[in-house]
């Protein structure tokens with residue numbers, strides 16, 4: 036197997052690829068930014084089964100290697116792995132250069148910071164905003180520019196229902212996701228008519244390592260990453276602008292956003 | 305992906321007595337750090353075992369649902385290396401289109417590779433191919449002493465203890481399996497009726513010559529006259545055709561728990577008769593069916609277990625030696641007389657192919673799987689009575705489907721138990737183990 040290297044070691048290459056087949060023109064391609072996330076891998080698996088060429092980016096080389104092998108076994112026609120930490124914005128140009136050729140890009144990485152810690156640890160707060168908002172903006176901005184100039188492509192931005200209204204239990208994470216939702220909506224507006232499409236995804240509770248520590252109650256509100264991945268790919272194929280997944284979150288959030296603030300501020304949600 | 309998988313991990317809908325897992329290590333942490341701090345741990349697959357061998361009320365369950373990566377798939381030679389949490393349904397989606405099939409599969413595709421090895425599961429082809437464990441080339445095991453690669457040539461004793469080892473020797477972190485070549489995803493299925501157990505025994509053998517798979521459904525409500533009647537469903541993989549993974553969605557869903565009284569004697573009887581007459585129509589016909597409807601009829605009815613109502617049900621599966629067909633008859637009589645007849649009773653003849661597993665359940669004989677709606681003590685007494693008859697006949701009961709087995713029976717059913725015990729990791733235990741390890 037070819038060597039995968041962190042892009043910040045200058046003398047070494049960023050990219051490694053392995054594949055089942057030779058280049059074919061009708062094969063679709065996608066980039067998963069956060070390929071080692073549970074949701075990112077679930078999306079990648081479904082695309083692999085359709086024989087896509089996949090560009091995977093993640094920071095953990097060992098995990099990335101496992102994911103790469105899994106996707107090849109599941110039928111991906113080619114997998115190109117990129118080891119990179121998205122917080123390292125200095126490397127974004129290089130990353131975007133490699134993936135700018137794809138049909139779709141999915142941003143599926145993130146951190147769920149400890150809210151109580153963030154209440155008196157500003158580094159933790161800033162780090163959460165950096166990863167969940169700033170770094171994604173940096174990537175989306177660059178990708179939008181590339182896609183716009185060639186007049187084609189889809190950006191799938193994974194935000195969260197947590198971004199719809201600030202709540203004491205997770206408003207640092209929520210504000211980063213809320214800002215991301217607004218940024219992606221603005222991008223969609225700007226790119227309308229250029230052939231480039233932006234899909235904003237707002238999942239509810241997904242059973243993944245990110246939420247490992249949370250009790251899965253009430254159980255009906257929890258789904259696995261496969262379900263969310265299926266919804267995302269359906270919404271993408273249907274050309275939707277935004278997606279609540281599972282669907283019922285649209286109505287839950289409709290109610291939540293209509294509670295008057297003087298009541299809402301006293302609630303523990 | 306499988307929508308069916310939505311049932312897993314998150315407070316499983318399948319059964320309601322499974323505790324919140326202590327840990328669900330992500331893939332890639334293939335070392336012993338996945339053993340939590342708890343003094344007692346047990347690997348958890350997909351909880352498709354009916355009894356308490358997949359429970360650990362005094363300790364932690366280590367959920368393997370995130371250990372679900374394919375490590376390598378050699379499409380030319382049909383060799384697959386996977387992490388243990390991969391579901392059979394997921395594997396089929398990958399291997400069937402490539403012309404391969406699981407060498408052994410139970411009656412549901414919603415189990416994991418780890419669970420299949422730890423119970424050394426059997427299918428409808430035991431007389432020809434043996435158990436799942438016969439196809440495991442090697443496995444990696446994480447236990448208190450570290451990571452061990454095991455096969456018949458390396459750590460062979462630990463390998464033999466782990467196959468059918470009920471999760472007690474450690475956690476399997478990867479396994480390499482030989483697959484079986486197929487040329488079509490369809491099955492050629494033939495139906496044959498028998499009117500007594502003697503007739504079953506008579507036709508079973510010759511069927512084995514011409515079919516790779518054979519399974520009989522037995523009418524457990526029939527009266528004394530038609531006792532032991534049933535239908536055989538025999539099949540071979542079709543020689544040519546398309547290779548399709550096929551049906552993804554459970555076709556029917558049983559939405560809520562039926563009231564516990566729904567499944568009374570009369571409804572069981574009606575169901576059994578209906579099924580019997582429906583199958584009868586197909587006698588002598590060769591039907592071409594997708595493998596999914598031959599192997600996994602229950603997977604098509606999402607949440608089928610709810611038919612048994614909120615109290616759930618007991619499963620009991622046993623083998624008696626081929627010479628003990630008379631015991632089988634007596635057991636059937638006991639069931640018929642109890643009026644608690646089984647909704648599904650499945651009869652198979654197992655063959656001689658032996659498994660490497662020390663605690664492997666399948667052995668030569670007649671094997672009957674039963675389920676009984678939970679009527680508390682009444683059901684337990686009935687099962688205890690049957691268990692006594694099985695023990696007397698030199699038979700054995702299946703730990704994967706048991707929650708009542710005594711230490712004495714366990715010892716009697718598994719002659720290699722003492723050898724096995726030497727490989728049990730002191731940190732691993734299950735509710736089943738605490739009961740039978742007298």
Ligand SMILES: Cc1cc2nc3c(=O)[nH]c(=O)nc-3n(C[C@H](O)[C@H](O)[C@H](O)COP(=O)(O)OP(=O)(O)OC[C@H]3O[C@@H](n4cnc5c(N)ncnc54)[C@H](O)[C@@H]3O)c2cc1C
Pocket residue numbers: 346347348349350351352353354357358368388389409410411412414415416417418419420422423424425426427469470471472474475476477602704734
């Ligand atoms: C509808 C239905 C039909 C069935 N038909 C059959 C049949 O025809 N033949 C048959 O043999 N069985 C049959 N079964 C039983 C089922 O196949 C077994 O109980 C199987 O082992 C369940 O697998 P699981 O992945 O759900 O494991 P679980 O039930 O979660 O666990 C089973 C055992 O495996 C251990 N285990 C799980 N993962 C690991 C791991 N990574 N490392 C070590 N140990 C591990 C657990 O500790 C436990 O002891 C059937 C079950 C159902 C529901």
Ligand SMILES: NC(=O)c1ccc[n+]([C@@H]2O[C@H](COP(=O)([O-])OP(=O)(O)OC[C@H]3O[C@@H](n4cnc5c(N)ncnc54)[C@H](OP(=O)(O)O)[C@@H]3O)[C@@H](O)[C@H]2O)c1
Pocket residue numbers: 069070071072073074075093094095098119120121122142143144145146166193194195196237238239240241242243244245246260
């Ligand atoms: N789980 C939910 O309930 C939920 C709900 C709504 C939205 N979401 C969103 O869904 C997306 C996927 O999350 P998930 O639930 O699948 O959780 P996950 O499996 O924990 O994935 C998060 C991933 O982000 C990666 N990551 C974090 N910071 C990074 C950085 N600086 N550089 C590179 N990679 C980084 C992590 O990499 P490492 O593996 O190397 O740590 C991890 O793989 C996230 O955007 C999340 O906010 C999740």
